[in-house]
Amino acid sequence: MYTLNEVLETIRMVQEENLDIRTITMGISLRDCTDSNYQKSCQKIYDKITSLAKDLVKTGEEIEREYGIPIINKRISVTPISLVAESSNADDYTPFAEAMDRAAKEVGVNFIGGFSALVQKGLTKGDRILIDSIPVALSTTERVCSSVNVASTHSGINMDAVYRMGQIVKECAQRTADKDGLACAKLVVFCNVPEDNPFMAGAFHGIGEPECVINVGVSGPGVVKNAVEKVNGSDFGTLAETVKKTAFKITRMGELVGRAAAKKLGVPFGIVDLSLAPTPAVGDSVAEVLEAMGLERCGTHGTTAALALLNDAVKKGGAMASSYVGGLSGAFIPLSEDAGMIRAAECGALTLEKLEAMTCVCSVGLDMIAIPGDTPAETIAAIIADEMAIGMINSKTTAVRIIPAPGKKVGDRVEFGGLLGYAPVIPVKEFSARAFVSRGGRIPAPINSLKN
Amino acid sequence: MLDKIIAEQPSNRIIVTVIGQDRVGIIASVSGVLAQNNVNILDISQTILQGFFAMVLVADMEKSTVDLGGLKEKLNQLGQGLGVKIDAQHEDAFRYMHRI
Numbered sequence: 001m002y003t004l005n006e007v008l009e010t011i012r013m014v015q016e017e018n019l020d021i022r023t024i025t026m027g028i029s030l031r032d033c034t035d036s037n038y039q040k041s042c043q044k045i046y047d048k049i050t051s052l053a054k055d056l057v058k059t060g061e062e063i064e065r066e067y068g069i070p071i072i073n074k075r076i077s078v079t080p081i082s083l084v085a086e087s088s089n090a091d092d093y094t095p096f097a098e099a100m101d102r103a104a105k106e107v108g109v110n111f112i113g114g115f116s117a118l119v120q121k122g123l124t125k126g127d128r129i130l131i132d133s134i135p136v137a138l139s140t141t142e143r144v145c146s147s148v149n150v151a152s153t154h155s156g157i158n159m160d161a162v163y164r165m166g167q168i169v170k171e172c173a174q175r176t177a178d179k180d181g182l183a184c185a186k187l188v189v190f191c192n193v194p195e196d197n198p199f200m201a202g203a204f205h206g207i208g209e210p211e212c213v214i215n216v217g218v219s220g221p222g223v224v225k226n227a228v229e230k231v232n233g234s235d236f237g238t239l240a241e242t243v244k245k246t247a248f249k250i251t252r253m254g255e256l257v258g259r260a261a262a263k264k265l266g267v268p269f270g271i272v273d274l275s276l277a278p279t280p281a282v283g284d285s286v287a288e289v290l291e292a293m294g295l296e297r298c299g300t301h302g303t304t305a306a307l308a309l310l311n312d313a314v315k316k317g318g319a320m321a322s323s324y325v326g327g328l329s330g331a332f333i334p335l336s337e338d339a340g341m342i343r344a345a346e347c348g349a350l351t352l353e354k355l356e357a358m359t360c361v362c363s364v365g366l367d368m369i370a371i372p373g374d375t376p377a378e379t380i381a382a383i384i385a386d387e388m389a390i391g392m393i394n395s396k397t398t399a400v401r402i403i404p405a406p407g408k409k410v411g412d413r414v415e416f417g418g419l420l421g422y423a424p425v426i427p428v429k430e431f432s433a434r435a436f437v438s439r440g441g442r443i444p445a446p447i448n449s450l451k452n
Numbered sequence: 453m454l455d456k457i458i459a460e461q462p463s464n465r466i467i468v469t470v471i472g473q474d475r476v477g478i479i480a481s482v483s484g485v486l487a488q489n490n491v492n493i494l495d496i497s498q499t500i501l502q503g504f505f506a507m508v509l510v511a512d513m514e515k516s517t518v519d520l521g522g523l524k525e526k527l528n529q530l531g532q533g534l535g536v537k538i539d540a541q542h543e544d545a546f547r548y549m550h551r552i
Binding site for chain 2: 008065253255
């Protein structure tokens with residue numbers, strides 16, 4: 001039987017420390033939804049999503065009740081639309097985004113990911129149309145998320161795509177100027193993108209994935225923070241061990257929920273993504289975990305080392321708890337979604353340069369960062385290029401989700417509400433990178449790509 | 453791996469937890485509700501933690517006349533009357549977190 005302490009520990013994790021299953025994401029292959037007539041293709045997409053995911057939300061709620069653990073988001077990811085839409089006669093893929101949006105509304109999920117393209121080595125016709133369609137697609141739909149992979153360790157960095165994405169980000173911001181550039185919050189630029197990531201906005205259903213799959217993302221920064229606080233003053237070995245044990249417990253919960261959801265829905269179970277993903281709620285912050293380790297403010301000297309320890313210990317604990325850990329497992333450091341990060345940025349402890357350094361050891365990258373609205377596309381492209389270079393050289397995933405907030409200056413604030421939170425606008429360098437990013441072509445893959 | 457465990461040990465067991473201010477009659481009321489719905493109690497442990505009453509009860513729902521959702525609802529109502537927080541969760545939530 002169970003000891004009283006074990007039972008109470010689980011209850012406390014859920015009720016006081018905000019342990020939750022952050023997302024169950026159903027991945028759906030749309031490869032059989034191609035058609036030369038784009039309207040027919042869109043209809044097939046709508047029909048397939050609504051039939052496979054019709055019970056997703058209901059099943060999630062059932063599991064929440066049975067196990068007493070909240071599941072915050074139920075979401076869908078689909079095959080990158082550039083692959084599905086390419087054989088159609090459409091010269092604008094916005095209708096595909098609209099079909100996804102309608103399907104998402106019909107089944108009741110709050111986001112659907114996969115308005116995506118993989119262009120690390122070059123662009124096909126479909127990739128080009130998709131990228132050109134992003135600003136309109138994201139500003140006219142509500143729930144569609146988009147991602148573009150522009151670099152990888154094996155292919156290098158497609159700088160033409162990087163430059164283009166700098167312009168796309170600007171256009172997305174301008175088209176949603178009345179909402180602080182909300183469309184940018186639904187768009188991620190990736191290096192080494194994982195194909196089984198259940199977290200938005202970067203989720204899509206990779207081409208190596210099965211027909212339909214359930215991936216789960218677990219999160220518990222509050223739980224980790226409390227555990228870290230309990231070993232206050234102890235050495236690093238003890239600290240890492242504590243985080244590891246906590247991560248183990250959190251991941252087990254994710255595995256249980258993922259398996260239960262997959263079984264109820266009659267689809268295979270994919271992966272548990274064990275990530276410390278914050279929310280704007282107090283006590284649910286990655287920055288606060290770092291501060292509990294002994295930093296006065298997240299962003300001060302020592303932050304990168306603290307984050308490296310945290311990220312690694314989380315992965316080690318998770319690897320023992322589930323045989324199928326995947327996605328982006330590790331610590332997320334989105335600025336606007338984390339109360340501690342927001343506070344650190346507002347008091348100047350956390351800057352873009354420090355965030356960039358932290359992305360070398362975290363699981364994703366520059367995430368949900370608001371910069372001045374008059375930042376040129378070339379500068380945004382250069383920020384993307386820097387981040388892609390970190391991912392490429394270090395064989396890790398990196399991403400950029402950045403918001404040039406229309407009409408806003410340093411010190412102003414953007415508000416997105418809900419899980420997306422709010423962020424202070426932080427400064428970027430004023431010196432131009434135009435001549436650099438407009439060279440065109442591809443930055444060659446590094447020598448460590450020659451592993452075969 | 454976990455699939456196998458689930459298949460081998462089909463579990464209808466739940467864990468009922470009661471946390472709140474101590475008073476006379478909590479255990480009697482909770483076990484009363486379980487008995488009315490034909491839920492068999494397997495194990496009870498109870499203590500006073502920092503002045504708070506804390507009880508963990510393992511029960512078998514095999515022959516229960518209500519489903520877990522219905523039982524939770526009844527326990528929740530009882531808890532409101534007693535001024536304590538009563539939860540019922542499937543056992544697996546605890547089994548997987550604490551047992552390898």
